[in-house]
Amino acid sequence: MKATRDGFGDQLVISGKDNPNIIGLSADLGKATKINKFGEAYPDRLFEMGIAENNMIGVASGMSEYGYKVFLASFASFLTGKYDTIRCSIAYSNAPCIIVGTHCGMAIGKDGVTQMGLEDISLMRSLPGMNVLNPSTYNQTKAVVKWLCDTNLSNPYYLRLGRQPVKELYYEDIKFELGKGIILKEGSNGVVFSTGCVSSDVLEAAEGLDITVIDMPTIKPIDKEIIKQYAHQNIFTVEDHSIIGGLGSSVAEVIAEEGIHSKLHRIGLNDTFPESGAPADLYEKYGLSASKIRKRISNELDK
Amino acid sequence: MKINPNKLRKHVLDMVYEKQSGHIGGSFSMAEITAYLYNNYDLLTPNKDKLILSKGHAVPILYAALYELGRIDTLENFREVNSPLQGHPDKIRLNLMHATTGALGQGLSIAIGHALACKTKNLNNKIFCVLGDGEVQEGQIWEAFMLAPKYELDNLVCFIDYNKSQNDGYVKDILDMGDLGAKIKSFGWDICVIDGHDLKDIDSVMTGLKNHKKPVCIILDTIKGKGVSFMEEPEWHAKAPNKEEYNNALKELGYESN
Numbered sequence: 001m002k003a004t005r006d007g008f009g010d011q012l013v014i015s016g017k018d019n020p021n022i023i024g025l026s027a028d029l030g031k032a033t034k035i036n037k038f039g040e041a042y043p044d045r046l047f048e049m050g051i052a053e054n055n056m057i058g059v060a061s062g063m064s065e066y067g068y069k070v071f072l073a074s075f076a077s078f079l080t081g082k083y084d085t086i087r088c089s090i091a092y093s094n095a096p097c098i099i100v101g102t103h104c105g106m107a108i109g110k111d112g113v114t115q116m117g118l119e120d121i122s123l124m125r126s127l128p129g130m131n132v133l134n135p136s137t138y139n140q141t142k143a144v145v146k147w148l149c150d151t152n153l154s155n156p157y158y159l160r161l162g163r164q165p166v167k168e169l170y171y172e173d174i175k176f177e178l179g180k181g182i183i184l185k186e187g188s189n190g191v192v193f194s195t196g197c198v199s200s201d202v203l204e205a206a207e208g209l210d211i212t213v214i215d216m217p218t219i220k221p222i223d224k225e226i227i228k229q230y231a232h233q234n235i236f237t238v239e240d241h242s243i244i245g246g247l248g249s250s251v252a253e254v255i256a257e258e259g260i261h262s263k264l265h266r267i268g269l270n271d272t273f274p275e276s277g278a279p280a281d282l283y284e285k286y287g288l289s290a291s292k293i294r295k296r297i298s299n300e301l302d303k
Numbered sequence: 304m305k306i307n308p309n310k311l312r313k314h315v316l317d318m319v320y321e322k323q324s325g326h327i328g329g330s331f332s333m334a335e336i337t338a339y340l341y342n343n344y345d346l347l348t349p350n351k352d353k354l355i356l357s358k359g360h361a362v363p364i365l366y367a368a369l370y371e372l373g374r375i376d377t378l379e380n381f382r383e384v385n386s387p388l389q390g391h392p393d394k395i396r397l398n399l400m401h402a403t404t405g406a407l408g409q410g411l412s413i414a415i416g417h418a419l420a421c422k423t424k425n426l427n428n429k430i431f432c433v434l435g436d437g438e439v440q441e442g443q444i445w446e447a448f449m450l451a452p453k454y455e456l457d458n459l460v461c462f463i464d465y466n467k468s469q470n471d472g473y474v475k476d477i478l479d480m481g482d483l484g485a486k487i488k489s490f491g492w493d494i495c496v497i498d499g500h501d502l503k504d505i506d507s508v509m510t511g512l513k514n515h516k517k518p519v520c521i522i523l524d525t526i527k528g529k530g531v532s533f534m535e536e537p538e539w540h541a542k543a544p545n546k547e548e549y550n551n552a553l554k555e556l557g558y559e560s561n
Contacts, residue, residue: 058443058447059416059419062414062416062420065416065417066424085412088405093402
């Protein structure tokens with residue numbers, strides 16, 4: 001099992017080989033974000049900014065003016081907390097940088113709330129022109145990073161990554177398609193939309209239940225078509241993030257606007273800060289363990 | 304054609320009077336450096352010199368310069384809907400702006416990004432950034448001051464429009480910055496202080512910039528509202544003149560009243 005942050009580090013080294021315009025910026029968390037792997041491979045293309053994320057965001061914006069594809073990496077919480085700088089220097093400036101926020105969710109465990117990205121999707125999603133990606137596995141992350149490196153980007157991206165190793169759900173050579181959900185399992189009694197590193201737990205939770213499971217690596221632009229097609233009854237969303245403004249809200253917006261009359265159950269952090277603890281204990285306490293997710297879903301299906 | 308600083312002030316006065324909105328004081332204090340940079344550097348060609356106005360509220364003075372140079376057709380749509388002349392610089396709507404600014408404290412970081420990229424691409428150009436002396440109260444500015452010497456950005460020149468006043472009053476009363484030059488010098492920059500309204504002073508420091516290894520910060524000793532006696536007060540940071548004030552200001556700048 002490997003983490004999505006490893007998929008980022010490994011693919012950036014591969015994609016960086018033939019593309020000298022890929023550069024990285026780091027803010028003293030290069031070992032943790034895995035951008036240091038890129039720096040070890042191409043020392044003259046990784047720039048260490050020190051513990052100064054606001055400045056890093058501005059430098060990324062300036063460098064992107066010269067044909068560089070800039071990946072700037074730190075913890076999701078530290079980056080997206082510099083909201084006005086991202087808003088003005090990246091989003092409103094339409095600088096096509098890739099903001100890489102790792103250590104998302106309470107799955108990081110013992111370091112506690114200050115290090116957890118828990119509202120980052122919500123913050124980034126509301127910025128005009130900002131795309132939001134939240135891959136679920138190592139292979140999917142590699143596909144996403146390859147796509148980001150190979151595509152001529154016309155606006156900025158937020159890439160949300162996890163620390164914890166996760167079960168692989170995809171083949172090695174899958175292709176990423178922006179704005180497309182992926183069906184992991186089909187059933188007839190409802191649908192679970194899941195995003196990020198929790199998706200393998202969701203699949204485990206849905207084992208034996210007659211329900212569809214859809215992985216949503218792109219939060220923005222959201223895959224409206226797949227939501228319209230599958231969201232008819234018993235709709236669930238699961239994310240290691242606040243239920244306010246994340247995947248749950250994104251799905252809610254689509255079903256409300258499409259006039260889909262069905263109850264939506266958002267599973268995630270319910271307007272609360274979690275705490276330090278072993279990841280498994282936190283997932284159990286805050287309702288994100290496979291057994292808790294399964295219980296929540298089957299309770300509804302049994303009604 | 305050489306741009307005349309007082310002509311720029313006249314355009315700024317017209318814009319702000321017509322729209323009853325905009326920032327006169329901090330535009331007037333920048334008239335000489337704006338004229339000097341547009342007169343002596345190539346700020347109009349891609350991949351050449353860049354001017355990043357971190358104190359974005361002073362953008363009317365840049366619009367005035369671009370108008371004088373014939374690069375924008377009219378100043379009449381300043382701050383109007385569908386106009387490239389936004390209230391603060393917007394490089395998407397007007398590509399003659401080299402950065403989108405206005406939220407104070409962000410421009411020097413962007414300028415460092417330009418300077419670093421230009422160095423790695425071996426472009427032989429200059430990156431200029433203009434900060435306000437109130438603006439340096441923003442923490443991000445000091446993150447930027449810390450970083451630039453690390454990469455020996457000898458292509459970067461940072462100006463501070465040291466006009467001693469900010470939105471709510473004098474800098475010394477709001478949050479005194481003390482010996483600003485000494486602070487920035489201690490971060491590893493070369494510092495000089497000159498009369499920001501003396502084009503000869505500006506010219507001699509700029510022509511002497513060759514062969515320096517460090518980033519340079521030039522503190523421009525200026526007067527907010529310079530050029531119109533009664534506007535040389537902090538209250539003219541974002542105040543629009545009435546008809547009488549407008550006519551008196553025009554006269555002081557050496558123009559006939561309308």
